[in-house]
Amino acid sequence: xxxxxxxxxxxxxxxxxxxxxxxxxxxxxxxxxxxxxxxxxxxxxxxxxxxxxxxxxxxxxxxxxxxxxxxxxxxxxxxxxxxxxxxxxxxxxxxxxxxxxxxxxxxxxxxxxxxxxxxxxxxxxxxxxxxxxxxxxxxxxxxxxxxxxxxxxxxxxxxxxxxxxxxxxxxxxxxxxxxxxxxxxxxxxxxxxxxxxxxxxxxxxxxxxxxxxxxxxxxxxxxxxxxxxxxxxxxxxxxxxxxxxxxxxxxxxxxxxxxxxxxxxxxxxxxxxxxxxxxxxxxxxxxxxxxxxxxxxxxxxxxxxxxxxxxxxxxxxxxxxxxxxxxxxxxxxxxxxxxxxxxxxxxxxxxxxxxxxxxxxxxxxxxxxxxxxxxxxxxxxxxxxxxxxxx
Amino acid sequence: xxxxxxxxxxxxxxxxxxxxxxxxxxxxxxxxxxxxxxxxxxxxxxxxxxxxxxxxxxxxxxxxxxxxxxxxxxxxxxxxxxxxxxxxxxxxxxxxxxxxxxxxxxxxxxxxxxxxxxxxxxxxxxxxxxxxxxxxxxxxxxxxxxxxxxxxxxxxxxxxxxxxxxxxxxxxxxxxxxxxxxxxxxxxxxxxxxxxxxxxxxxxxxxxxxxxxxxxxxxxxxxxxxxxxxxxxxxxxxxxxxxxxxxxxxxxxxxxxxxxxxxxxxxxxxxxxxxxxxxxxxxxxxxx
Numbered sequence: 116x117x118x119x120x121x122x123x124x125x126x127x128x129x130x131x132x133x134x135x136x137x138x139x140x141x142x143x144x145x146x147x148x149x150x151x152x153x154x155x156x157x158x159x160x161x162x163x164x165x166x167x168x169x170x171x172x173x174x175x176x177x178x179x180x181x182x183x184x185x186x187x188x189x190x191x192x193x194x195x196x197x198x199x200x201x202x203x204x205x206x207x208x209x210x211x212x213x214x215x216x217x218x219x220x221x222x223x224x225x226x227x228x229x230x231x232x233x234x235x236x237x238x239x240x241x242x243x244x245x246x247x248x249x250x251x252x253x254x255x256x257x258x259x260x261x262x263x264x265x266x267x268x269x270x271x272x273x274x275x276x277x278x279x280x281x282x283x284x285x286x287x288x289x290x291x292x293x294x295x296x297x298x299x300x301x302x303x304x305x306x307x308x309x310x311x312x313x314x315x316x317x318x319x320x321x322x323x324x325x326x327x328x329x330x331x332x333x334x335x336x337x338x339x340x341x342x343x344x345x346x347x348x349x350x351x352x353x354x355x356x357x358x359x360x361x362x363x364x365x366x367x368x369x370x371x372x373x374x375x376x377x378x379x380x381x382x383x384x385x386x387x388x389x390x391x392x393x394x395x396x397x398x399x400x401x402x403x404x405x406x407x408x409x410x411x412x413x414x415x416x417x418x419x420x421x422x423x424x425x426x427x428x429x430x431x432x433x434x435x436x437x438x439x440x441x442x443x444x445x446x447x448x449x450x451x452x453x454x455x456x457x458x459x460x461x462x463x464x465x466x467x468x469x470x471x472x473x474x475x476x477x478x479x480x481x482x483x484x485x486x487x488x489x490x491x492x493x494x495x496x497x498x499x500x501x502x503x504x505x506x
Numbered sequence: 507x508x509x510x511x512x513x514x515x516x517x518x519x520x521x522x523x524x525x526x527x528x529x530x531x532x533x534x535x536x537x538x539x540x541x542x543x544x545x546x547x548x549x550x551x552x553x554x555x556x557x558x559x560x561x562x563x564x565x566x567x568x569x570x571x572x573x574x575x576x577x578x579x580x581x582x583x584x585x586x587x588x589x590x591x592x593x594x595x596x597x598x599x600x601x602x603x604x605x606x607x608x609x610x611x612x613x614x615x616x617x618x619x620x621x622x623x624x625x626x627x628x629x630x631x632x633x634x635x636x637x638x639x640x641x642x643x644x645x646x647x648x649x650x651x652x653x654x655x656x657x658x659x660x661x662x663x664x665x666x667x668x669x670x671x672x673x674x675x676x677x678x679x680x681x682x683x684x685x686x687x688x689x690x691x692x693x694x695x696x697x698x699x700x701x702x703x704x705x706x707x708x709x710x711x712x713x714x715x716x717x718x719x720x721x722x723x724x725x726x727x728x729x730x731x732x733x734x735x736x737x738x739x740x741x742x743x744x745x746x747x748x749x750x751x752x753x754x755x756x757x758x759x760x761x762x763x764x765x766x767x768x769x770x771x772x773x774x775x776x777x778x779x780x781x782x783x784x785x786x787x788x789x790x791x792x793x794x
Contacts, residue, residue: 420568457540495566
């Protein structure tokens, strides 16, 4: 079955051009970039090029780029470093809707005697800036807030948040895993100290990430035992994946406008048509500034995993904020923090598009999903009551 | 993605007996929108009010909740109420060719709905009940252990006992208790210890003499109670294929199927059965 892939916030297809770029660096040009011979030197040259390409997409300097294994490593490294740099500051600020890569680490810190504040969001998923202003104090070591939410696509005003953090001398980190490649980012004109990137969210392979570290920001590495990445991240470079990420960033820069025009138009059409065809539905994060590729729609009286399974039977790949898909029992912490009622939190479906999607694919989803929701509502004791009341 | 069996998928995509019975004799309801799954079960009895002639369901929930409901309605048809009540949640899961352990609470929900329907029909108090925020039946016995899902100690002990659960994680998979804030996990561990304590106190001795019927029953009981949970712990399972006198044929499933040491596992099963049932038992492994 040919897949209709609308789960690009989970992971993306490796662009063929990206794969071609990395291909020679496994079986042929397999040298260690740190080696003192011509053979490693060839790889070193490509790693330098990749670093330049990543820096260009972020509006950063190449020396501000640290290659890591994934977004999660970058998030962990950033927060841990801040606590080591400021041993006297015992307060950490994050939000209630962060990715577990940040949230779990912060919650673990409470067991080590740190004070952790989780800033709330409103019904549309917008960060409570007043709460943030009130929370930052002289004890705050780091404020870590995501640039864009993985489930709803809601964009946080990170520049404003960074300014608030800096006013009390705290470091500011942002998990920009979902934002990079989808919306323009310019670190040259920013107050953000650290920023996390994940390669596989922008058509590079899995297993490569970046921690952007602003020049002059004090830093303590997470991994030690090697001089790589200017002593900021020990371990032999994942050369093939780094080279791939460089190419992916170059392509992301070229496609940025397309993401915000064509991809956005497809997303908007999908959302509009589904909302028109299906009663008792709501867009999570509607009204907030959102990523151009993401829409999360809650369907009342039905459960997300069942919807996904029916979609999957038709080749359509999406994801859900429901509990059952993940094996946990509570619906998504993001939707709960937004106050999405239980009646629809369990039935939320996220569609996340990419430049590889087509209008025909969107047509198919618009055709296939409404009958699925109707079928499941017919089966649900709650849906039936409402369908009856409607008649 | 969940590794659902083809039977689970079939019952999810083509659920049997969806709907309601307007003149149902018994209706049982469990769960809520808040919990993420709910089941309403309708039973129709024959003229003599003995056998179940029709069963229908409405379910809000995931694929395995819908499949478990569909399986349950198929299983109870033609049975008396007492026969239906004897269906365990494990049997619902077995009917579907197995459920992922994280989804076992779906089979438990089916069994609960059945109990609720029969109890209501008989005018009894509804049994200790899970799947709701806050006690759905304030007069029920027992105290709430899991506040997130409103699950009582009596219900938990019953599920721990009948499914031979040994860890808090398993209890969460089977009942949801502990799956919210996690605050009740220490209490769940205490309940497990309590149940295991009672299990240990029971005298387990090979009986002197056994009728063929009793022997078969006891073999099944030992397999269910003493052997399968051990295999589950390693991701394996076995199925009883046949009992012919003292010859017990089993097939290994999941991780045990094709496992290089399944011969040793078969010997372990044999020793256990000789120990607890009869000295002359021979266990044979048939290809899965």
